[in-house]
Amino acid sequence: MADQVQISIQEQExxxxxxxxxxxxxxxxxxxxxSLKRLHLSKVSYMNLSDQHKSRILGYMDNLETIQTCVVHNYEVIKLILQDCQFMFLNKDECISDADFERVKKADCAPPTSEEMDKVRTTLRQxxxxxxEDGRAEREAxxxxxxxxxLTESRKPSDVKILVPGAGLGRLVFEFARLGYSCQGNDWSLxxxxxxxxxxxxxxxxxxxVVYPWVHQYTNNLATKDQTRRCMFPDISPLQISSDSDFSMVAGDFTKIYTEPNSWNAVVTVFFLDTAHNIIEYLETIYTILAPGGYLVNLGPLLYHWAGQVNEMSVELSYEELRKVMLDIGFEIEKEEMNVRCMYTQNPLSLMQNYYNCVMFVARKPLPRPTHHDQSS
Amino acid sequence: MADQVQISIQEQExxxxxxxxxxxxxxxxxxxxxSLKRLHLSKVSYMNLSDQHKSRILGYMDNLETIQTCVVHNYEVIKLILQDCQFMFLNKDECISDADFERVKKADCAPPTSEEMDKVRTTLRQxxxxxxEDGRAEREAxxxxxxxxxLTESRKPSDVKILVPGAGLGRLVFEFARLGYSCQGNDWSLxxxxxxxxxxxxxxxxxxxVVYPWVHQYTNNLATKDQTRRCMFPDISPLQISSDSDFSMVAGDFTKIYTEPNSWNAVVTVFFLDTAHNIIEYLETIYTILAPGGYLVNLGPLLYHWAGQVNEMSVELSYEELRKVMLDIGFEIEKEEMNVRCMYTQNPLSLMQNYYNCVMFVARKPLPRPTHHDQSS
Known part of the structure; x- marks a missing residue:
């Protein structure tokens, strides 16, 4: 009976x-x-201008036409991204069926929310x-x-198993793999x-x-062409990696997938910890899966993705509180740096800029103390 | 008949x-x-934690209680702000009646939107x-x-009439008045x-x-107390201004109020031009009301407050286009500086920071050319 319930939950999931x-x-x-709907708003505003005002901004409509061309091109890239998506996950021949799409098209869940559309635009910027090459400075920071x-750890890269939760588009995982580390990226976001x-x-x-990542930014442009400038990618061939490298990407919920204790030498998180509903659970999970002597390297702000959302758990700790939690769990904090200035998908030419004074730290899961110490305590 | 229609429009307005x-x-x-509803979300998240997790963040609930105290205090300040609001505008004994409030309470316009509530919180930060004193660095930039x-203009301050549209909380107007200028601030925002x-x-x-301006920021805090730290104001007594100074603040729509040609020696705009539905109209208005030889001094980004909003005109020019419009109207650009780094109501201790690479310029309405030039053209 319990088994049947279990199966039914799985089916539901x-x-x-x-x-x-x-x-x-x-x-x-x-x-x-x-994107064309948004563009249309600008066209309507222009059409409603007086003839005198129109004559003061000759070339405005030409620019809107260029924006349209860029959007259409971006959509060609998106179609390539979607090309083999039906066979991507779950190790199944087909992971999504026409019936799934039919359900999505029903009134209760379509069209996409503005948040979902924002994620699409963000993906282009990511x-x-x-x-x-345009992202190099932001990435390197x-x-x-x-x-x-x-790298300052002395072990041979091939002996080090690194997990990168929140791996995003995989560049950090790729860089570790290029250096010979055994590296797995994980992300929840499809x-x-x-x-x-x-x-x-x-x-x-x-x-x-080629992609036009800034084409949706109608404001804060210094030059008109800033909005429609292109970006080429990838700056390096993803094939430039040793064929025997141990490099993988895994989809899904970090806390559900990674439960095997003592199985990673390092967990590296960049702009990830604050994606938690419950950051304490994240830290406990990381502590569990780290091998004794293994360590967590983190860099990021504490934006807390679920903050202020109704019906969503969100535990918003200050760094001061987070630090106490780490020590309470058993981590030893070996390195700690404040004010590491980083950006996230910033348009370098925009009049508006956003950056983060990140906290960077290395926290180690200690090796077991020798037995005679245990007895004396 | 036309008069009656006119009156009826006025009544409607x-x-x-x-x-x-x-x-x-x-x-x-x-x-x-x-604000207490938002706080409640954090309380619920805490209550739903396991006992073990609760034990790892001792003091968390105490902090939420401190936040509540700060919110209640802020509300006391808000009540003072509202104290004499019924008699503020329109030179009437009473500009808002209980009947007005009754209309607001009707289902079709209450409760306030999240945007309106955001404006209240922003007012505290403003x-x-x-x-x-905490805002000095941001303000001076x-x-x-x-x-x-x-100040580099050689005229005697008392001979110079300055208009500051988008004057906000009036500090810039106050500073000009302190220096002896005749200065009027205008703002549309109540x-x-x-x-x-x-x-x-x-x-x-x-x-x-005292106000607690950062109490609504649950994220990106380094120390827990950063969220509940206080700010004292005003850093200077507003009475510290000469009794014969010509200093006023006017409520309302800039383009409707300021129609008298050649009536100001300077228009100074800080973070204002991009509040326009139609920035060309703003610039034409400014050109009209400036006396010949008068000038517009501007500093700000081009965020365009109405950008992307359905059924709202929004003409989003790049600075390059804006510059051409100014020259087309007749302005002479005398000074121009890019990348003037400014912030707007930033929490200096936050892990997340936002700034603007502002454009600063001085644009002059030229003196009429001598008559013989006019005849030769």
């Missing part, structure tokens, strides 16, 4: 998972329509961050401090996983692809 | 204005309830920006460049005007008031 997947694909498919922390699958498995030549 | 006013006051009145541009009325007319002693 699997159905929900398929539906979620269908919704994500649906949001990508809505990109063109949604391609810049992780896989373009975030990845170099954590890579440096791993938007990310679809894009990373495309880049890692379908893009072969350097700078073979 | 006045009724709408009163209703808008009532809604703004209503949003202030909702502050406590709304008090820090304009009227506290924005106001010093434009004040410097005005949230701003209620708060500026309170500070300029009701706060007398330096640092006599």
């Amino acid at each position: 699997e159905r929900e998972e398929r539906e979620h997947f269908a919704r994500v694909i649906n949001s990508f498919k809505f990109y063109k329509l949604h 391609i810049v961050r992780d896989w373009s 975030c990845y170099q401090p954590v890579m440096h922390a791993v 938007h990310m996983l679809l894009a990373s699958n495309f880049i890692l498995n379908r893009c072969q030549e350097r700078n073979s692809m | 006045e009724r709408e204005e009163r209703e808008h006013f009532a809604r703004v006051i209503n949003s202030f009145k909702f502050y406590k309830l709304h 008090i820090v920006r304009d009227w506290s 924005c106001y010093q460049p434009v004040m410097h541009a005005v 949230h701003m005007l209620l708060a500026s009325n309170f500070i300029l007319n009701r706060c007398q002693e330096r640092n006599s008031m």
